[in-house]
Amino acid sequence: MSGVLGGLRAWLLQRVTSVYVAVFLIYILVYLALNGDGMGYAGWRDWVGHPLMLLATALFFLALLLHAWIGLRDVVLDYVKPLALRLTVLALMALALVACGVWAGTVLLITALR
């Protein structure tokens, strides 16, 4: 499996994505804690819909899904031993994560175009 993000490359990517995901989420949580009350629908949409925010959020989902893939893959490789089952589970997980990426991308794109 080292061809699909394995070994040192996966180790490094897991750490790089973790830092971006953590910084982004902390920014979101702190911003919402300070400005969440009385933000309202218009304020929410203006904030999320800002071009820079859309870009940062798209990057966040990309980093998050890569991070999830590497983490889940490690868990599966530890606990699922029969090869056929392991490959099936990995394929289904990859499919689900790609679907989430397409879904999140669509939501952001629709927000950007409105």
Next chain:
Amino acid sequence: MYRDGRPVFLNLLAIHFPVGAVVSFGHRVSGVLLVLAIPLAIFLLQRSLASEQGYSEVAALVRHPGFAPVLLLLAWSLSHHLLAGIRFLLMDMELGADLAGARRMAWAAAAGAGALTLALVLAVWL
């Protein structure tokens, strides 16, 4: 359980994992839970951006008492995964490499996660 005719006795209550092992396993469990939350998060983002009504529905849902168990679990997962993850990054930099330091760091991650969970849940409710 018998092997070679000798009784093997495992008292599960007497077996204690070191705190580092518990925090590490918690990092794995919380990670899997957070992955399961990704579709929920995208769904809530979609609804909240779609319309004024959707926004109100999402705002009401996350504060709903029935949603509290999910909120609590997700708040803990996020808190623990974040702090135990920072612990891993510090360990990569060989900080807290001695046993006493490693134990302190693991306790700090677990306790900090508990406090952060409480803060997140209260921030949503209040």
